[in-house]
Amino acid sequence: MEEHIVIIGNGISGVTAARHIRKLSDKKITIVSAETEYFFSRTALMYVYMGHMKFEHTQPYENWFWKKNRIDLKKGYVKTVDTKAKTLHFDNNDALKYDKLIIATGSKPNKFGWPGQDLEGVMGMYHKQDLENLEKYAPNNLACKRAVIVGGGLIGIELAEMLNSRNIPVTFLVRESSFWNGVLPEGESQMINRHIKSHHIDLRLSTNLKEIKADKNGKVKSVIIEETGEEIMCYVVGLTVGVSPNIDFLKGTNIEIAKGVKVNRSLETNIKDIYAIGDCAEQLEPIGQRRNIEAVWYTGRMMGETVAQTICGNRTPYNPGHWFNSAKFFDIEYQTYGWVFNKPGENETHFHWKHEDDTKCITVAFNKNTNEFLGINTFGIRMRHEVFDRWLTEKRDMDYVMQHLSEANFDPEFYRTYESDMLSVYKNQLQTA
Template sequence: MPNKRVVIIGAVALGPKVACRLKRLLPDAEVILIDQEEYISYGGCGIPYFISGDISDVRELMSTSFHMIRNTEFFEKTKGVHARNRTRALSINRTAKTIRVRDLLTGKEEDISYDQLVLATGSLPNRLCVPGEDLPGVMHVTDLKSAIAVKEYISTGRVEKAVIIGAKAVGCEMAEALSDLWGIDTTILGNRDQILPGILDRQMARMVQMHMKEKGVDVHLNEAVKEITKGDGEHALRVITSRQNLDADLVITSVGVRPNSELARDAGLLVSPRGAIVVNRRLQTSDPDIYAGGDCIEVMHLVTGKSMFLPQGSLANRQGRVIGTNLAGGFSTFNGVVGSFSVKVFDLGVASTGISAQTALNEGFDAVQTLVVQADRAHFYPTQDLMYLQLVVDRKTRRLLGAQGIAHNGDALVGRINAIAAMLPYRPTLDDLSNMEVAYSPPFASALDIVNATANTAENILDGYNKPVDVEEFEKCFLSEEPNDTICLDVRGPANAAPFVARFGEKWVNIPQETLNQRMSEVPKDKRLFVICNSGVRSYEALRQLEHAGICEALNVQGGVAALKKSGILKLNGEAQEEEGSE
């Protein structure tokens, strides 16, 4: 009986993982990898760091952990896999079980037979669909070839100004890559009202945007690109938006990707309305002899219970192992995702899992969001820094729906988000997170970790003990130019409060929390109170004291002054610094 032949179309992330897993389990299987590009099996998520110079040599993205280059020769000699690059798959004949391919160097076409087939065709960059998007100097960075082209273009020294169209993750990463190392004057254009839409809620996204502004990146939101034209001579290009004209020497388009499913569709396989290949939990397509995974398929979101498109290299690798196991005769399933995500934006780590508050509302949940600002390790430990962590919960069931956060110690943040992500498939409640066991040592965590503290805060809000106001509502009400009766009750020490009292006068009242019971008569009784401290902890204590005294028209500013500063809402010179993590 001849050995099984498995053909894999696509050799970046999922394809090589399938091939290597299968060969380990079935060494006698004949495995053929086909890819139309020159470069195969590379770390695509490292592209921004290659452009920035953090990764100096492109071969590092193509190398194994033991420094072997993953090229066709590597797969042939080391893995026993026949890899054919610069070979395009043209069509699939499911009846004959053959694939028509073309050698892109010679133009020769041939049919390759298969017993089982894997589609790892990935995704395609979306087009802007505006005049001028094909001009020289308008580029994208969706694969290694395009990344090399961008870096070579920048290296010519002709790029002084760059415009990035798209304010999602890749756009933010590219802004850092261009401005941080190369010193390029960089602008991001987004057509939504925030950066990182769908990943972060508005108040968290605002903090990230403020950080980018501090690093010299201009961010313009709610702007649609109308046209790209040649420049007037000083700069090569001009981007015309719904609001302004921007000169540029380089334009990078980063407006998302779509599933590359044309082969599957033409072969009669089931494809979803959004264009992704439909698979079952074993990652089989509507043809049981054809599997698919990675950026060309839909996956089940385990929080919403709906299918979604989530292009991520980490998913492709995990799905590749599932497919390899099943091809070898095993039984493995990929049950779905909770949508975990992380990105580095200059000095900030940004991470999320589950769904945002806005998505939760759209999905019919009675969503409540809770923001806590706390030290990421013991407040007395020298390397501690503030972490901003937000939970999204359902008010009726107290089910945890998602979490997101930012922190300068990004690895500490990602560790917390990963812990929450591991719980989400099991429909955890706030009680589960409040009592989640966390390994404690002062260099790594607080005795009451921020994940526990945030769950506790959410419980207090749902129970009616903590009545919050977020930073956007604070800005709308307290900083409004229209007259209103809102007063800030600052329960920090006098040195911290003094600059705010000086700026806002009678609208900013300072009574330290530890003296509040004795000075309750000084609290304005006929005003709406926003109670504030550095991070929201002492202000919660003060809120309980006020309610006990019969003063119920008071709200606690979530995240306190730390959140207001991080959002760019309050910036005062000369303010005394207090140990915010000690509250």
């Protein structure tokens, strides 16, 4: 009888695993999901609300794709896993047997026990249901006179941009003293503060939520600020204070969990034939300077490809390579390659350049003893991933990187004006250092 592979979760990790297992084998594959029938691109949700695309455009595969590739889809909520009997139990008393199981259940938004956090009109921006709620409670600025966003990460700024696109006034509560300053160096963080305010967002730094108040119908009426007791009237509250692995259903099983599902470098759990990938997987040993849990789209995809190899007989360690990421702060595109920490580490230093228009900057991290290039952040200037990837592997020095930056630029014809300026600022800093 053919081996049955069951994947819980139809995000990028689970679907990538299914596709690659199918490429490599004829095994029976079932994807289980409680969220939507078909896989969609989570990162595209904001563009649906902003009117750039329809929800069906967020589905990378046509509905016939699954049947043609013999990937079965089952909609249902898994209540628990019986690892001895190799059986999933669902909340409607259904059951499903597996030979090998891949846990790819992703993340859920953090909630910190605020009074009112489960009221109507309070939402994250992670799931299709969040998009539906946003359409319901914030269709336009006539229905929604103000929204409050709590939490200053990448999803918070996406939600601010979405609401802003429909002219809905936004108050943005950020716990930190400067936007995303746990990640970004000070110069970049301050530039983003100014950029957010330039879009008429009411950015409140060093500000915490105390509670969310309800009207007589159980809908959001206002929020209370912890520091001052101020009440801000609003119709929608977006909770975007990070995510945690979505693994509550595994409590009480013998699968080893901590914050996430514990896995080795081959993405295997402590139980034979059970694997975990994507946002819910927690590496037993961190890989380089990466975190044990990475809620990042591309690493989820890479884990899906890796686990497919292992399941199809070619045991493969997960090797994500040099760190990179990208995002958007309203009109400013952000990319990071290698490691640029918010504060330089021991033996590290940062070179920072900012354009006079206050929407473009770079920060380059390097070893001050050996001059080795360690990483770069770019804002408002598109750079080529493969070039920085190569320079990091080749351990190029800082002087080489600065003199060859034009090779990395995605758009050289627009770039000439910045390149010489960056180099001269860099040389001046060297002379005055």
